[in-house]
Amino acid sequence: MFDWQVIALRALGALIMLFLMTRILGKKQISQLTFFEYILGITLGDLAGFISTDIEANYFHGIVAMLVWFLIPLGIEFFTLKSKKLRQIVEGSGRVMIKEGKVLEDNLKKERLSIDELLEQMRGKNVFNVADVEFAVMETSGELSVLLKKENLPLTPKTFGIKVANEVETQTVVMDGDILDEPLATAGLSRGWLTEELEKIGVSVENVFLAQVDAYQQLYVDLYDDKIKVAAPQGKALLLATLKKTQADLELFAAATRNEEAKLMYERTSGEMTAVIDSLMPMLRS
Structure with missing residues (x-):
């Protein structure tokens, strides 16, 4: 076997081991590191x-060294979760x-x-002014x-x-022209709803680079052709306008009727509609 083939196989084995070790040690290894994690990352990479x-070195000995540098930190991480003193x-x-x-x-x-x-x-x-700071802590x-x-x-x-x-996760329903079920x-929602919404704005799904639906089932569309302007979703604005029109109509009916019983019903319903609008206002204006 040629030297380059030996190096390729050894590198592949080391890469697989390093990947597995990093996955087991957790996401902290790729985030902001503590001193210990910094040393661990450098040493594992160097090994x-x-x-x-180094094809002349014993490959098994190198694996043993990597396992030692993996198992000891893994054990320390386990015990630091249990002991605040050890963690410090x-x-x-x-x-x-x-x-x-x-x-x-x-x-x-x-x-x-x-x-x-x-x-x-x-x-x-x-933050540009020290006097504005209540506390600043070096983690x-x-x-x-x-703060x-x-x-x-x-x-x-x-x-x-x-x-x-409360915010709810936005769902990506079209990506690169493909519908995500x-x-x-x-x-x-369904594909039928999506197709209908796209037809309202005159767009076919093949021309959509990205489409997302928010918690209020409003569709946001980004097309491949950036020169084409797509109207912003108006669902919440239309709903608010409809509710206000309904409330105004109820007040108008109350003022127009001569039937006292009907007048009281319209006024009561108008008040209830006002309460509904007030309760929904934070969502409809966000």
Whole structure:
């Protein structure tokens, strides 16, 4: 067997092992790493490269080394899940960098972080003024977590006491001109409904690059030809307009009738319709 064939087989074996080990160790290996995970990733990669190309080395010995570097961290991860003290030893703990708008220089030195690096991380969080920060913590992954002072927090609907509807996952029902039946079924819809909606806007499914349906069964379409403009979904606006028209009609009927019993019924129904509109307003305006 030629050397290049041996290297190809060894590399393939190392790649498969490295993939399986990474999958078992979990997604933390490809996210922000702690010191221990950083060392582990480098060592496993270096071992995989070494046993792949060094054909004079014993391949089995390299596999044993990779297994040791895999099994010990796997065991440590298991025990750190059970023990907070061990978790602090292995992964460390977060350290406060800014408190009540003041930089803690001693903690900055302990993390061997310069003020320029701290400001750079803050800018990465869209925070440019230290005085605006209530707390900033350097996490074990090296990521800076920032909590702004209350007066500097972004405004939300809750700030004004406005109720909003809970978000529901949007379903992708067409991709690259192909209808996806499973997302359609998840949204409680059918191919017939999709075809009908596309016909309303004069589009065939073959011309659709991407189509998504939201929680209110509104269809958003992106075509292959970007020059063609597709009208934005009007389902919620039409529903709101219909409800308001119905409520207005009920008030008109109440004012026009001379029958007191009918008048009271129209007024009561109009009030109920107003309550329905108020309850649906957060969803229909979002």
